[in-house]
Amino acid sequence: MVKIIVNGIQREIQAPDDTPLLYVLRNDLQLSGPQFGCGLAQCGACSVLIDGKETRSCVTPVSTVANQEITTLEGLPARWAKQKGLSAEEAKDTLHPVQQAWIEEQTPLCGFCQNGMMITATGLLESNSNPTLAQIKEAFTNSGPSPHLCRCGSYTAIIDAVKHAAVIMAKGGK
Amino acid sequence: MSISIEKPANAYQATLSRRQFVKTGGALVVGVSLVGAELLKSTSAKAAAFMNSLDPTLPTSWIEIHPDNTVLIRTGKSDFGQGTTFTAYRQIVADELSVPFEAITTVVAGDTDRTPDGSGAFDFLGRGTPNIRKAAAYTYQAVLDLASERLGVPKDKLSAKDGVVSGDGKSISYGDLVKDQQLKLTIPVSGDLTSIFGLRVEGNPPMKPISEYTVIGKSLPNSVIHPKVIAKETWATDVRLPGMLHARMVHPKTLGSTLVSVGKLDKTKFPNSQVIVKGNLVGVVAPTEWEVIQASQQLAGVTKWTDWKGLPGSAKLYDYLRKEADWTTAPVTKSNAAKGDVAPILSSPHKKLSATYQFSYMKHAPIGPTMAVADVKPDGTVHLHTHNQNPQALRGEIAMMLGTTPDHVIVHTYAGPGHYGRSNGGNAGAEDEAVILSQAVGKPVRVQWMRAEDLQWSTQSSAAFSDVELAIDEKGKLAAYQIDHYMPAMQDDRPIGAVIAGLPTMPAPQVESKSVTSTVNGLSDPWLYTAVSNVAEHGHGTFQVGQKASPLAVGIRDHSMRTPGQFQQNYPRELAISEAAALAGADAIQFRIDHATEERVVGVLNAVRDASGWDTRPSPRPNALSTGSKPVRGRGVSLMFRSGTYWACVCEIAVTPSTGVIAVEKYTIAVDPGIVMNPAQLKRQAEGGAVMGISQALLEEAIFDESGIVSRDWYTYPILKMSDIPEIKVVLLHNPKVGSYGGGSEAANALAAPAIAAALHDATGKVLRRLPLKPAYVQPVLKA
Numbered sequence: 001m002v003k004i005i006v007n008g009i010q011r012e013i014q015a016p017d018d019t020p021l022l023y024v025l026r027n028d029l030q031l032s033g034p035q036f037g038c039g040l041a042q043c044g045a046c047s048v049l050i051d052g053k054e055t056r057s058c059v060t061p062v063s064t065v066a067n068q069e070i071t072t073l074e075g076l077p078a079r080w081a082k083q084k085g086l087s088a089e090e091a092k093d094t095l096h097p098v099q100q101a102w103i104e105e106q107t108p109l110c111g112f113c114q115n116g117m118m119i120t121a122t123g124l125l126e127s128n129s130n131p132t133l134a135q136i137k138e139a140f141t142n143s144g145p146s147p148h149l150c151r152c153g154s155y156t157a158i159i160d161a162v163k164h165a166a167v168i169m170a171k172g173g174k
Numbered sequence: 175m176s177i178s179i180e181k182p183a184n185a186y187q188a189t190l191s192r193r194q195f196v197k198t199g200g201a202l203v204v205g206v207s208l209v210g211a212e213l214l215k216s217t218s219a220k221a222a223a224f225m226n227s228l229d230p231t232l233p234t235s236w237i238e239i240h241p242d243n244t245v246l247i248r249t250g251k252s253d254f255g256q257g258t259t260f261t262a263y264r265q266i267v268a269d270e271l272s273v274p275f276e277a278i279t280t281v282v283a284g285d286t287d288r289t290p291d292g293s294g295a296f297d298f299l300g301r302g303t304p305n306i307r308k309a310a311a312y313t314y315q316a317v318l319d320l321a322s323e324r325l326g327v328p329k330d331k332l333s334a335k336d337g338v339v340s341g342d343g344k345s346i347s348y349g350d351l352v353k354d355q356q357l358k359l360t361i362p363v364s365g366d367l368t369s370i371f372g373l374r375v376e377g378n379p380p381m382k383p384i385s386e387y388t389v390i391g392k393s394l395p396n397s398v399i400h401p402k403v404i405a406k407e408t409w410a411t412d413v414r415l416p417g418m419l420h421a422r423m424v425h426p427k428t429l430g431s432t433l434v435s436v437g438k439l440d441k442t443k444f445p446n447s448q449v450i451v452k453g454n455l456v457g458v459v460a461p462t463e464w465e466v467i468q469a470s471q472q473l474a475g476v477t478k479w480t481d482w483k484g485l486p487g488s489a490k491l492y493d494y495l496r497k498e499a500d501w502t503t504a505p506v507t508k509s510n511a512a513k514g515d516v517a518p519i520l521s522s523p524h525k526k527l528s529a530t531y532q533f534s535y536m537k538h539a540p541i542g543p544t545m546a547v548a549d550v551k552p553d554g555t556v557h558l559h560t561h562n563q564n565p566q567a568l569r570g571e572i573a574m575m576l577g578t579t580p581d582h583v584i585v586h587t588y589a590g591p592g593h594y595g596r597s598n599g600g601n602a603g604a605e606d607e608a609v610i611l612s613q614a615v616g617k618p619v620r621v622q623w624m625r626a627e628d629l630q631w632s633t634q635s636s637a638a639f640s641d642v643e644l645a646i647d648e649k650g651k652l653a654a655y656q657i658d659h660y661m662p663a664m665q666d667d668r669p670i671g672a673v674i675a676g677l678p679t680m681p682a683p684q685v686e687s688k689s690v691t692s693t694v695n696g697l698s699d700p701w702l703y704t705a706v707s708n709v710a711e712h713g714h715g716t717f718q719v720g721q722k723a724s725p726l727a728v729g730i731r732d733h734s735m736r737t738p739g740q741f742q743q744n745y746p747r748e749l750a751i752s753e754a755a756a757l758a759g760a761d762a763i764q765f766r767i768d769h770a771t772e773e774r775v776v777g778v779l780n781a782v783r784d785a786s787g788w789d790t791r792p793s794p795r796p797n798a799l800s801t802g803s804k805p806v807r808g809r810g811v812s813l814m815f816r817s818g819t820y821w822a823c824v825c826e827i828a829v830t831p832s833t834g835v836i837a838v839e840k841y842t843i844a845v846d847p848g849i850v851m852n853p854a855q856l857k858r859q860a861e862g863g864a865v866m867g868i869s870q871a872l873l874e875e876a877i878f879d880e881s882g883i884v885s886r887d888w889y890t891y892p893i894l895k896m897s898d899i900p901e902i903k904v905v906l907l908h909n910p911k912v913g914s915y916g917g918g919s920e921a922a923n924a925l926a927a928p929a930i931a932a933a934l935h936d937a938t939g940k941v942l943r944r945l946p947l948k949p950a951y952v953q954p955v956l957k958a
Contacts, residue, residue: 015462015464016464019464020464023462023464026411027463030414031405032408032409033405035409035591036411036543036622037542037543037591037625038543038625038887038888039624039625040887040888042625042887042888043541043888072405073404073405095403095404099403099404102399103399103400103403106395106399106858107399107403107858108403109255109256109257109858109859109862110254110255110591110592111398111402111589112409112540112542112591112592113541113591114402115405118403137896138897140895140896141895141896141897142897147895147896147897148895148896149541149893149895150865151539151591151592151594151866152255152541152866153862153869154858154861155865155894155896155899156899156902157858157862
């Protein structure tokens with residue numbers, strides 16, 4: 001049995017130790033944010049934040065992330081609320097600025113890869129509040145084990161959304 | 175109790191009858207009017223196909239107006255990222271029905287038991303009059319008829335706005351109008367629900383004049399984006415049924431291998447796994463996903479297959495297509511643009527071009543591999559949960575596989591990774607296998623293909639080659655143009671699991687096959703240079719590569735992918751036209767304009783010229799260079815007409831001759847769809863198509879050896895990454911006088927390839943007539 005912390009809640013996992021985190025999140029914890037794209041850490045559809053770092057859950061054995069802070073797409077609003085010290089009432093209807101920007105920029109096409117894109121955007125903006133175009137391209141291409149791939153070609157919409165999210169975050173949300 | 179007043183009336187080929195309900199005592203007839211679909215109550219074979227589906231002859235099957243003034247719409251077409259069902263369809267209905275966009279609160283799409291029509295995403299806008307538009311127009315007339323009766327005002331004195339009918343100083347909301355009413359309007363439909371093209375609403379109901387559109391033309395948001403972004407959307411991948419088993423397939427070793435022996439599963443390691451075999455189809459099921467992944471890998475290692483080497487391999491593909499493929503069985507097609515006589519001009523001493531253009535096999539390559547959950551009930555009823563472009567066609571295919579009728583099959587459709595045409599004929603892979611396994615174990619089964627399977631066992635966009643001959647006269651005009659397109663059958667709609675299992679499917683592509691699944695190569699790229707006097711275009715078709723040789727009758731299966739067939743024909747044409755301009759010493763855009771007669775062709779070319787800052791001059795550029803390690807720059811243009819929309823694009827590139835690496839630096843695209851339905855969404859679609867098109871042009875080629883596809887992951891089938899994208903500029907040409915709206919997504923995919931190839935010529939003076947424009951192919955041409 002492995003204990004992991006997902007979106008701030010400790011979970012006891014019965015799955016074998018070598019089970020990739022992706023299957024634990026999707027099947028045991030019924031989370032739908034991370035998606036199976038390749039199982040090879042080549043696309044980024046399955047990304048989660050582990051202690052703030054973008055990680056490919058499809059190749060990460062669950063036993064290796066015991067007691068580490070795992071944030072999935074579902075946990076982004078709470079992550080933002082905690083960072084901004086929002087009250088429970090304030091947090092209730094608050095989205096993470098990255099999610100808000102993704103909606104306002106109408107970024108997803110099919111949307112299947114966007115989980116990883118939003119996770120990576122969050123990681124990027126937490127370390128660099130106002131990234132340049134080159135830094136955005138670098139983050140989505142070279143920061144992880146592989147480029148984050150979008151087959152529908154939404155890269156321009158992702159760049160627009162990252163820039164927009166930076167503006168929202170600079171204003172402290174909204 | 176209710177009193178029924180039946181009043182049949184005939185309007186616009188529709189039959190109207192109304193029943194008015196009155197409230198008495200405690201019996202309140204809840205007024206969800208314009209609701210109340212009926213299944214066709216017929217036992218004929220044709221009607222059986224409609225069972226579990228709504229009656230398409232009732233507008234209520236398409237559109238519901240609720241007493242609270244909200245509206246629900248239904249369509250059999252499902253969203254693959256275009257957003258059409260959530261934006262354009264709502265806008266169309268809002269305008270035709272005179273209700274606010276926001277009143278359309280529910281969109282039911284794809285589920286075969288809850289939607290009235292079929293067909294696929296290629297047919298979203300139905301050449302300007304999609305089924306949902308006509309259904310809305312019929313419904314609007316019915317609303318006016320009801321209001322006329324209720325208000326005692328003649329119909330021609332009534333008008334509607336924002337869901338309220340008014341006239342002669344009286345008014346009533348749609349909600350109040352339909353409350354306690356039940357309306358039955360029968361509308362004419364034609365077609366075959368489970369065919370690739372589905373049903374079509376017929377007749378000519380009055381449509382709203384374009385001048386009265388208030389919703390179409392606005393950048394309204396796509397309502398499915400919000401739930402996807404906050405992880406509230408139910409994706410097909412999220413479907414979990416009680417007792418569901420996970421499955422993985424052990425596909426044959428090659429595209430022609432048959433099963434010799436099934437290996438032994440290691441039960442000490444995988445105690446809960448079970449092997450299922452049907453014909454040559456092998457699958458493993460287990461309660462947990464991780465166990466079944468490992469069990470299937472272990473089983474694959476010990477299962478024996480026959481060897482098969484019946485394919486030419488990528489390196490010999492074009493030789494094979496030219497010299498060995500049989501182009502004689504399918505009749506040669508001719509385009510209706512043919513005119514004059516090309517032969518004497520092509521044999522006279524003009525400046526001439528005679529060249530062959532080669533188009534690679536490309537994968538749809540959805541970012542998530544295909545998957546499906548099937549639940550075959552003890553009574554034989556099948557529930558199939560998946561992400562599918564044409565659920566009604568899939569339903570027909572599953573029924574055929576099981577030897578049952580479509581009424582026993584219900585397909586439930588969910589969001590999923592776009593796959594760009596792969597399932598427009600019904601299946602994408604995995605659906606049929608899930609059904610076979612579920613039937614075998616008597617439980618719901620979830621089949622998930624792995625990344626390698628999704629590249630190696632799926633269909634692909636067909637390879638092709640084209641021979642062009644053209645001549646330029648002494649005035650620098652294109653005097654004769656001849657093109658011969660050669661392409662194997664472009665669409666194989668047989669479910670692959672059923673084929674491997676030896677279960678019934680439609681036949682493999684042959685001359686006699688219906689429409690797109692035939693080996694006949696139809697001409698699908700409309701000729702746009704209508705000032706040219708002598709034109710000949712021919713299409714030559716054959717069987718899929720390996721289809722006849724494979725003991726499984728499989729081979730390299732092809733399928734529609736974004737602008738199917740037309741991409742294969744437009745790429746050679748547009749590159750050849752750029753070459754013709756160079757031969758004439760003319761500017762590539764001006765040359766096109768000089769050979770066009772259609773106003774919209776000229777308009778879209780002028781727009782892309784202005785927006786890209788194009789400097790008018792011939793290609794290649796002065797000082798074009800094909801050697802050295804410094805990047806050289808060039809630009810090219812391309813043009814296409816598809817689904818009512820004119821597209822032109824300019825690509826500006828930098829190519830490093832020593833490496834053959836091409837970077838697209840700027841991409842400008844002009845789009846004239848007639849009426850621009852939703853500017854913001856069209857811009858996003860065009861940007862997406864641009865990026866995917868650049869990816870296809872620069873990188874994409876499904877590599878195969880003598881046994882099958884060897885591309886197996888994102889390194890062996892690379893696609894464009896974010897760092898490779900150019901600056902993209904989209905110019906939307908709103909052109910309402912056209913009087914209709916054209917399709918707005920897939921054509922952008924096809925434009926990049928010929929424009930980049932022309933830009934390579936502009937930069938270097940050398941022409942590469944082969945896709946993709948990858949360094950391994952670019953370098954030798956530059957060195958030659």
